[in-house]
Amino acid sequence: MTNPPPGWEGILAPDEQILWQGRPQTGMVWSDLISPVSIMGVFFTGFSIFWVTLAASMVPAGDPVFRLFPLFGLPFIAVGLYLLIGRLFWDAYVRQRTWYTLTNRKAYIATDGLFGRSLKPFDLREMNSLALDDGAPGTVWFHSQAYARRSFRTASGGRSGGSRRQTTVVRTGFRRIPDARRVYRLITDARETVMA
Template sequence: MSTSPSGWEGILDQGEEILWQGQPDDAIIWTDLISPQTFMGLFFCGFSAFWLTGVWAILGSMDQAGALGLMFLLFPIVGVIFFGTGLYMLGGRLFWDVYLRRHTWYTLTTEAAYIATAPLGKRRLKRYAYSEMSQLSLDDGQPGTIWFAEELRSYRSHSKSGRGRTRTARIPIGFRRIGDARAVYRLLRDHRDQSTSASAPTP
């Protein structure tokens, strides 16, 4: 009976061995600012700043007693929520991405690829067997990224008529921004090909 490495007891299959482990680079990706989200963030921040300025001007010139005054006191809260959303879209998402990468760990074994995450103390481990990797690609660079799976995520959107519609987006999954991407890519490709050959039916 083989002994699993410390921390992997009860996770790895019999005979499964670790080939590589690493973490994504945690540098800020400033090029991500070139995105429609950045312009949406500018709009949200500008709109909420205009909103808050107008609300405070109204509150300063009226009697805040009664139900009407209470209603106007709620308006700044809406503005602050919009402003916070704008700040996140404008640049906060870059720092959140850094935080997520700092709490992400990658492992490649003879049987599968593993992605472990622990944002806000919530630990999660996902396994991607070689047999599930129908597409494999390398974004070469230093650091580089290896994509080997996709995840379908559904979300609700609304048309101008107010009707809700469910949309599905394909989210690429892989080892993001690792320093030795080429070497890991070769390891992953070779073991994926071996797994595919072994599972192919014999003519």
């Protein structure tokens, strides 16, 4: 068993029993580089560097005000680099500061990170997408939430082409744990008990 971070004592209800505790595997996940987000990061970074370089070459000599103009592209370079590789470092940092607990009633994800501490409980009855990504390490997914947004497109000639609804699904679970298959079985058994 892995002890929870200091200060989380007294969270569980009196009749809650801990079935499993663990932590995600730490380190970089280089396989996550192969994703559409990385491709977008390559284009975003490349275009931003091109824009800054072009803007710097167009600055009149001896004009201190216009010398600042190319610097407006630096935040866009930073965003592109985050999409390309920075998100891998952030993910590794968050996993290093994360603890998992499974009880006979809930799954808890505790994080003690850069922006403070957070504790997210997921009731066994409300787990809406239980799935196992088997492996060593593996992942047990148990919750997903869809976020919808509208994107507007322009038809040729500048007329409005209407809007399109895009949906992004965010999954939550016990990520990159060494005993994922066992934890998956513990969750399914616990759910059967509380749903009976």
